[in-house]
Amino acid sequence: MYRFSFFVALISYSTAINAQQIELRLHGCQTKSDKTYFCQLSNLGPIAIPAIEYNVTLAEDGRTFPWAEHRSGQEIAGGLEPGETMDLAIQLPTLPLRANEENVSISVELLPQYLPPPRPPADAPATAKTFANQVEACFNRSTLSSAAANGAIDVNVTGLKIQKVKNYVTDDAAAEQLFQAARRAILVCMSRNGTADVDVSLRFDGSGVHGLPSDY
Structure with a gap:
């Protein structure tokens, strides 16, 4: 069975007119099959999040390169409001047959998020x-x-x-x-x-x- 590791994401978001902080946390992660990694995602920041992107890595201590990497993401229906937690099913990349899964660890890194900009004013020339x-x-x-x-x-x-x-x-x-x-x-x-x-x-x-x- 795989070993687990994951990264807390503290992502700064700024514009020319304001600054906001995106703070997300992955926790409670476990594998229930060799294809899916189940975690909980919590929004600890002050603003709602419409979507997430993440990078999944299967690696082994002592090896120069990881066995597999996969970048993915998903829209969050209804968004993830401040203080909310949701279940997140992460699809795992395929592990090569020559790898020993007992020595393989899973790392999930949340990637920088995007925020929807304000609606453009209607009074443009x-x-x-x-x-x-x-x-x-x-x-x-x-x-x-x-x-x-x-x-x-x-x-x-x-x-x-x-x-x-x-x-x-x-x-x-x-x-x-x-x-x-x-x-x-x-x-x-x-x-x-x-x-x-x-x-x-x-x-x-x-x-x-x-x-x-x-x-x-």
Whole structure:
């Protein structure tokens, strides 16, 4: 039978306008089959969590590399409110036949979470809305990681100058990936439509591209 280990996740989340703390804890973990690892997940922080991502590793002391690794995640129906605990069934990766499961330990690491950003204001200028619709047609989400695709950023566009002004992605690499995808979409749109003379603010999130008030 596998040995168990797991990581408590203390994940900081910050934006340009506020700072929040995400604090999750895995506990009570046990295996009930060679394919599933059952744990309890508690939200010890002050804000609700809409989804989780985690990395599962099967390793053996003394070996340079793990036997198996698997990254996964799931949406949480209804979210996980502050103070709530839920059961979590984690699917285990397949252990090679030459591994001795008596010497193998399971590690579960919770990965940085994303939080849904505020809804975009409805009073964006018509020029920003029009440009957002054009950029939407050029925005390619297929190459984004789940953290980037479910996060959001706000950007200012002044001519060919594109600047990130607010960030709603907790993972730095995912935030940069989303910004570069947004930047490419804007430049492709400008080239395709001949609209280089713009001064707008846009939000890129999981639901699309939105125009924002210029002073947002």
